[in-house]
Amino acid sequence: MKKYVNILMLTLIANVHMAEAQTLDDYLMEAAENNPGLKAGYLEFEAALQKSAQVQAIPDLALSFGYFVSPVETRVGPQRAKFSLVQMFPWFGTNGTKVDASEFNAQAKYHEFLDRKNELYYRVKKAYHPILELKEHIRWQKENLEILNTYKRLSTTNFSNGKGAMADVIRVDIMIDNATTEIQLLQDRLRPLQVAFNRLLNRPDSNRVVVQKSSVVRPVDNHFSIDSVIANNPRLQAIEFNIQAASAMEETAGKQGLPTFGVGFDYVVVDKRTDPADVPDNGKNVFMPMVTMSLPLFRKKYNASIKEAQWTHSALNQKKSDVTNSLVSACENELYKIRKNLKLLELYDVQIQKTKQAIDLLYSAYSNSGNDFEEVLRMEQQLLKYNMSRATAVKDFSIAEARLDYLTAKSN
Numbered sequence: 001m002k003k004y005v006n007i008l009m010l011t012l013i014a015n016v017h018m019a020e021a022q023t024l025d026d027y028l029m030e031a032a033e034n035n036p037g038l039k040a041g042y043l044e045f046e047a048a049l050q051k052s053a054q055v056q057a058i059p060d061l062a063l064s065f066g067y068f069v070s071p072v073e074t075r076v077g078p079q080r081a082k083f084s085l086v087q088m089f090p091w092f093g094t095n096g097t098k099v100d101a102s103e104f105n106a107q108a109k110y111h112e113f114l115d116r117k118n119e120l121y122y123r124v125k126k127a128y129h130p131i132l133e134l135k136e137h138i139r140w141q142k143e144n145l146e147i148l149n150t151y152k153r154l155s156t157t158n159f160s161n162g163k164g165a166m167a168d169v170i171r172v173d174i175m176i177d178n179a180t181t182e183i184q185l186l187q188d189r190l191r192p193l194q195v196a197f198n199r200l201l202n203r204p205d206s207n208r209v210v211v212q213k214s215s216v217v218r219p220v221d222n223h224f225s226i227d228s229v230i231a232n233n234p235r236l237q238a239i240e241f242n243i244q245a246a247s248a249m250e251e252t253a254g255k256q257g258l259p260t261f262g263v264g265f266d267y268v269v270v271d272k273r274t275d276p277a278d279v280p281d282n283g284k285n286v287f288m289p290m291v292t293m294s295l296p297l298f299r300k301k302y303n304a305s306i307k308e309a310q311w312t313h314s315a316l317n318q319k320k321s322d323v324t325n326s327l328v329s330a331c332e333n334e335l336y337k338i339r340k341n342l343k344l345l346e347l348y349d350v351q352i353q354k355t356k357q358a359i360d361l362l363y364s365a366y367s368n369s370g371n372d373f374e375e376v377l378r379m380e381q382q383l384l385k386y387n388m389s390r391a392t393a394v395k396d397f398s399i400a401e402a403r404l405d406y407l408t409a410k411s412n
Helices: 002-020 024-034 036-049 051-055 094-160 166-200 226-232 234-256 300-369 373-407
Strands: 062-074 077-089 261-270 286-293
Touching: 024 036, 024 094, 036 051, 036 094, 051 094, 077 286, 094 166, 094 234, 094 300, 094 373, 166 373, 226 234, 226 300, 234 300, 300 373
Parallel strands: none
Antiparallel strands: 062 077, 077 261, 261 286
């Protein structure tokens, strides 16, 4: 029994380590495997694949049976029953154009699925980075609380030694209360963010979300052509396949306005004559091959089908232009956000370094003389502001980069 308990404990420990080791790429993979919206997109593609087998099938055989209530008398005997079997065929090439249209539609569904996948990746990243930012804010607030407690001890000591004022101690107490409340509020805010993240992965709300801080902030390439990059966007490719499907449907509509033809036969059951006359082939059944052709004389519905396909084709061309314009505008906007946050990160790094130097000088002066304590606290809060603003800039940069990856199908 002890052996099995040890194995169970080792398994639980291994699972904990696996959870701790999860990266953003692991979460993306989990979302791709479990997200119901993405599964629905793939099933729609699979359903579209089944359309080709349907459209290329020829019409079913038409079998009819008739029984003569009043037999029709013929030279060789009365006709009792009649069987007819007919197979209709569309005009040459009609099924081929239907198959082309269905395959283009299936390709469009596949690229719509790819777009859903890329969008899901973006939504996961968009939900991941605010959690990372929030945990960074909590970390900085806790560090700030530790520093304030240190300052409280120092201000109390200086007051006892006659080098400081009681107001300094009270001022630090106020800031400690503020920092403690802020930490609690930030921790309360964490749960709704984790629930939203877990829902994207289709897993229980209570699952812990482990985030890993990344120090990599890549500069953006300023020389790539947006028009050439967005050409890989699955939304545009899906529209392009829909355009090709509309062209195939236009051709199909034209062919459906041509005659269809069929081949078959009639088989008539004939009874023998009962009179004494000797008739050659008495009671011989009748077999009659036949050819059938439809004559589409009423052209209104066929012309309407052609017009429908033409209007659909034109509409899709306009939609492609509109989506292209939207993608270019969105890419430019995300590029601006990336460049903006890169500059902010450079600024915050410099300001943090300089603020730390100023704090060191002010802290030494206050330790020796007890003066400028208010300025020490102000600079500490300024340093906290810069650190938290830097975490926000990293989050904004990462989300803008993730959206740019989505728009350019980089994650595809």
